[in-house]
Amino acid sequence: MAITQTDNPLKIAIVGSGYMGGGIAQVLALAGHQVVLADVSAEVAEKNRQRLLTESDAFVADELFQPGSTKIIDEHLTAATSIEDAVADADVIEEAVPEKLELKKEILGRISAAARPDAIIASNTSTISINSMADAVDNNARFLGVHFSNPSPFIPGVEIIPHDNTSEETISHAEEVVRSTGKETARVNDAVGFVLNRLQYALFHEATQLVDEGTATVEDIDTIVRTTFGFRLPFFGPFAIADMAGLDVYKFCYESLQSGFPERFATPEILEKLVDAGKLGTKSGAGFLNVPADATPELVAYRNKAYVKMQQLLDELGPAPLSY
Template identity: 75%
Template sequence: MTHTIAIVGSGYMGGGIAQVLALAGNQVYLADISLEVTEKNYQRLIAESRDFVAAGLFAEGSTALLEANLHVAATVEDAVAGADFIEEAVPEVLAIKHDILARISAAARPEAIIGSNTSTISIGDMASAVIHPERFLGVHFSNPSPFIPGVEVIPHTGTAADVVDRAREIVHSTGKQTAVVKDVTGFVLNRLQYALFHEATQLVEEGVATPDDIDTLVRTTFGFRLPIFGPFAIADMAGLDVYNFCYASLQTGFPERFATPKILTDLVDAGKLGTKSGGGFLDVPAERTADLIAYRNKAYVAMQKLIDDLGPAPLH
């Protein structure tokens, strides 16, 4: 099923989201602060698509599909008037968000879903500007949106359950995956990303390692696993008793920073040690352990082959 979609904000993020949704067969209408800006960004998206096709990043025929499905709207109101789903992708300033969301919700059909691509601003704080706020939620794509497969979906406390389901269906129709998280400061993606970055900067400031060496370790050790497994799957496979011991060791130098999470201690105390015991964070059945290990090994070899084929990133 295809939809009529409006993207308000045609810059780098909004334009990329528009490409994703238009390539999935939806009729997508772009709007920005002026018709001139929107037309300029539309032409950039078409030219960019040609480059992506030539590089093998977009499928053959993608540019023609974009030209058929992606449209320039003269105003925000024109873009949203007939839309089933509207994605706001304007600058990360609450006052600007409030102003544009008020315009969107006044001009949109009352049943139209309104999403925001914010990565930092509370969805609940923005919802106050929306008429019928039960149809409003965060739909957070990552940069570059045509190529990053995950989307963070953030309902506020008043978002209707069916709105969450419908928004996820639209995102899933593009081939992307969603995770639904609560409307808390930083949501999930950025809390995790910035927690890692904070610890990395501490290590540099303390003279423990250089940025280059830290990047090398992240890429080639635990970060190497992350495209295949998330942190809970990795912990289950390592053994939660091992994690519990490592926390105790880390506390000898950093007692507060690395306090053992209660949820981890509770599982260990209950004898749930991860895949070795058949129960943990993800509760993988013990009889699936051999299959999981075989998949893990195959995935890591394939990952290394991909990296070898790509060659080193042009950072130096």
């Protein structure tokens, strides 16, 4: 992980110093922010601080963190005596306690009562609606979801989820803080599961149905996902992939799937409208994206190079240590 030192260091409190909260703390500390960890007690917070330093040493040894990372984390990460102590003068606060609505609301209430009135308060929830927690925070225009993924030091994407009353200033400031760490943000509207887990669990649900129906084994499904469409996903999202394949092709495939699963694979209305309008993807110069037709050769060249590089990386790493 590269070390990206911000020009605008902030004081950031992380409430919940476990695996997710700790990883987020590492990321923010490495970016040069002053980070304070809080948990159920000062002892737990300090124990997890020490764990993060030991873990960082291991990451450096494995060339996952740059040399000197542990020193930077040590200098920028402290453990608080209490939640209230951690948040009292923080500019930004990230709640990262277990995924239980009532617990989160209780902790957010404590944070809100002790924090500065202008402090941004965020939740790292992965599935709970931000609206359902917003009433626990006073002046909740400053409240939103900032969802890091596991393992947070190494996954580059972060969901930014405002609720109905979140101010634009709060959203923009949260995005700036996340980007100061070198990560990418995606702004999504509040809905249970947001985007990441809606997509992730939709895939998992279909995979389990394929196993239950006897179509393929767990091992073979994992092989298909990682060696076919999953192979594309580090470089392109589902809409870019569809555009390159051809939206008319996608429509034909939906019609074929409907012969076996008429409700499960109903053709999306948005796809129907684009095809009916002659917007077939990169080959027509418009689709979900607007890649001009004359730019398609450059895009295809990038795609092919990316896939070759990915295979070279996989060959270098060797197979994952899994057994089925």
